[in-house]
Amino acid sequence: MEEVNNRIVKSANNTYINECGASHKEAILFLHGSGPGASAWSNWQYIMPEFGEKFHCIAPDLIGFGKSNHPENPPKGMRNWMRLWIDQIISLLDELKLEKVHMVGNSMGGAISLQLLMDFPDRFNRVVLMGPAGAPTTITSELDRTWGYYDDPSPELMANIISWFSYDNSFIGDQLGEIAKMRHEASSDPNIRRSFEAMFPAPRQQHLDELIIPNGSLRNMNHPILIIHGQEDLLVNVETSHYLIKHLPNAQMHIFGHCSHWTQIEYKESFHFLLKEFFEKNY
Template structure:
C-alpha cells in the first residue's frame, strides 16, 4: 500500500490528524469530499503546490478519512467535523482562514462558517449540496464499493463528464487510499444507508442556515454533475447574501480536475478579495 498521502501530523480533537501544509501567505484550508479512497491528497495533490505560491495551503484528512486516526468511540457527524476543523486551526495557531470545500468539504465549510463566523475569511464551494435532495447513483456507489481496482473504476464513472479523467494513476491513488485499515468500514458509517425501496433523501446544510452566512463566497458547480445536481449550486448562490456562481459546461463533479486552470484562476481571484 502506498503512503503517498501521508503528510505531517498534528493533534486536533485528541486525534492524530494527517495534513499537508505548503506556502507562507494568507492561510487557505482545502477540505476534501467523501467517497471511497478520498483523502486530502487524492483530492488536492495538484492544487496544493499551485496555490502555495501565494497562500499558506493546509489540506487535512478530516476525522474518519485518509491517514487521520480513527476511533471506534467517535460518532461521525457535522458537529464533530466542525470541532475537528477548529481544533486543527487552533493546533496550527491559525486565527482566521479562508476555505475551499469540495462536496462534503463544502458542507463542512458552510457548517463551520455558520457556527464560527469569526474564524473564516472567504469561502469557495465546489459541488456542494444545499438542503434536502435524493441520493444519486454517484453517492450510492460509495456505499456499495468493495476494495478492488475494477470496483474503484466503476465507482468513479459517475464523477467526471469526460471518462478520460479516470486515469490509471487516479484509480490507483484512490484504490490505495481505500486500503487504509478501517477506511471502507468508516465510510459506510459516514454515508447514509440507501433505502431498500424508493428514494433515499439526504440533507445538505439547510437553506435557512446558509442564508445567514455573510462570508464572500464563490460557488462552483459542473453543469453535468451527476453526484450533487447543479440545482444545489444554484440554490446555494441564490440563498447566500454574498455569493457568486460559476457554472462549468461539460463538467461533472470534479471541478478542480476537469477545469483545473479556470478553477485555480477563479479561486485565486476570490481569495485575494476579488481584485
C-alpha cells in the same frame, strides 16, 4: 511551485495535514470530499503547490479518512460525524494559531464549510464551495453506489466511480484500470473501511438530508462565497448550487459545462484562475 509537506498535528484529534507556503501568508483551508479512499492529497494535489507561492495552504485528512484518526468505535449517522469534523477543524486552527482563514470545500467538504460558517462565522473569511452538498436534493444513483462502495467492493466498481466523477475520461487515458486498482487497494485498509461503512449505511438519502443547512442560517452568512459546479455532475446535482445561490446573500456562481464532479481536475487551469481572482482581487 512550492513543496508540499505533511505532518501530524497533535490536538484533541490528531490530524494528518498537507501544508505548503510560509506561515505568515494568508491561510487557505482545503476540505476534501467523501469518495471511498478519498484524502486531502487526492483532492488538492494539483492546486496546493501553485497556491503555496502566495498563500499558506493547509489540507487536512478529515477524521475517518486517509491518515488521520479512525475511531475504534466510530459514530453512527452524519450528524455525529459532522460534530466530530467541526471539532477537529476548529481544534486544528487553534493548534496552528490561525484566527481567521479562507476556505475551499469540495462536495461533502462544502457542506462542512457551510456548517463551520454557521457555527464559527468569525473564524472564516472568503469561501469557495465546489460541487457542494448542504442543500435539499435527491441522491443520485451514482452517489448511492459510491457511498455504498463497500457493499460489494471491487476494482471494477472503483473504475466506474472514477468515471462518474469526470465528464470526459480522456485525460486519464489508458490508466483508468491501474488508477482504479490502486484506489481499490488503498480503500481496502480496514480502518478506512470501518470508518466509511459507519458514515454511509443504507438508506443513504438520510445522509444528504442531514447535511442540509437551514435557509435562515444561509441567509445570515455574509461571507463572500464563490460556488463552482459542473453542469453534468453525476454525484451532486447542480441544482444544489442553484438553491444555495438563491439563499446566500453574498455569493456568486460559476457553472462549467461539459463537466461532472471533478471541476478542480477537469478544468484545472480555469479552476485555479477563478480561485486566484477570488482570493487575491476580492471580486
